[in-house]
Amino acid sequence: MQDVPRLLMSAVPVVSDLAAAVPAAAPHLVDDWWTVADAVAGQWAGEGGEAAAASLRRAAAGAGTLDGHATGIDAAAAEGLGLIAAAALDLAVIASEFLLECAGSAAAAAGAGPAAPLASMAGMQGNAIEALMRAGDRLTRLDGELADPTATLESIAASDVDIPDAPTVPAAAMVPASATDTAAGAGSSAVSGAVPGAGDGAPTPQAKAAVEHALSAVGTPYQWGGNTPGVGLDCSGLTKWAYGQAGVDIPRTAAEQTVGRPVDASELLPGDLVVWDGHVAMVVGDGKMVEAGDPVQVNPIRTTNMDMGFKGFWRPTG
Structure with missing residues (x-):
């Protein structure tokens, strides 16, 4: 019993130190997130910039x-530890008073008659x-x-x-490229050999040229908002660049590349675009x-790409 108050009293400074160690809320850096989001929206054109800015604003x-939440957790933890420290001190006092009373009773009984110890x-x-x-x-x-x-x-727990997911590339990135596709470097016209007769049967010379240019970019890394073969391309950046090289201007974002006329799957030709609301590809044959x-x-x-809505097959020329 004599160890009880000592143990409780020794716990008080430990708990008090824990309470004092609870850090203050970190400086607010939220405004920096908004600043970055606004800068991205202003400087990065196209679907990549819009998506990145939206993601940063959510962040x-x-x-x-x-x-x-961090401020609330810090305050609640500090309050709780302080209350526990105060209760530990009160319990130590109760134990000390009990032991002092016991010691007094034992001392009084020592000088009394034979029945005193029982009464004590x-x-x-x-x-x-x-x-x-x-x-x-x-x-x-x-x-x-x-x-x-x-x-x-x-309540906080x-x-x-709402935390945005980490940026991901389109579903095509999850489909392993063939050995022939990956072996060719970006910008190599020899890549067109990966698809026998690539571009043959295209409805117009421009469509055939667009296919050849698109295939020359095989191996280029994916880059959100990218427009440069050999450096970085996103889906609509690839198709816009390829058609641009063929002398045909099409919109920049995937959802807007429903240009020309829609075609049925049974009449697909090289150069036709396969369009979703967030992705686009080009038929090569x-x-x-x-x-x-x-x-x-x-x-x-x-015709499927994650959970994106399919907008059909489109022929920009012819």
Whole structure:
């Protein structure tokens, strides 16, 4: 029993140090997120810039929410640790008073008659019951005191924070490129040999030239908002560049490349565009299409691309 107050008292400075160590809320950096988002929106044209800016704005909003949560967690933790330290001190006092009463009773009994030790023991039992009741009351009070900081932490834990996913490349990047596709370097006209007769049967010379230019970019790394073969291309950047090299100007974003006229799958020709609301590819012949995955690659024609809406096949020329 003599060790109880010593142990409780030794716990007080430890808990107090923990409370003091709770860091203050970090400086607010949320405005920096908004500044970056606005800069991206102003300087990065096309679907890549728009998507990046939107993602950064979501990140800014999420950062603001998390910053507020961090402040709330710090405050609740500091309050709770302070309350626990105060309760530990009160329990130590209760234990010390009980031991002092026991020591006094034992000293008094030592100089009394034969029956004194029994009476002293009965008194100690009463003191012990009283001390336990006081300790129980103090713990009950602590439980009530901790209700507010506990509710704060539970509320934060249950809340949702809108954090954007990490940027990803289109689904084409998940489809392994063939050995022939990956072996050819970006900008090599020999890549057209990966598709026998690539461009043959195109509805116009411009469509045939667009196919040849698109295939010359096979192997170029995927770059969100990219427009440069050999350096970086995104899906609509590839098709716009290829048709631009053939003398045909088409819109920059994928969803806007529903130009020319729609065609049925049964009448596809080289140069036709395969369009989703967030991705685009170009038919090259032999049942294949070229698209900006990571890297630019040739894959079988398909009409699904993650959960994007399919907008059909389109023929910019002819």
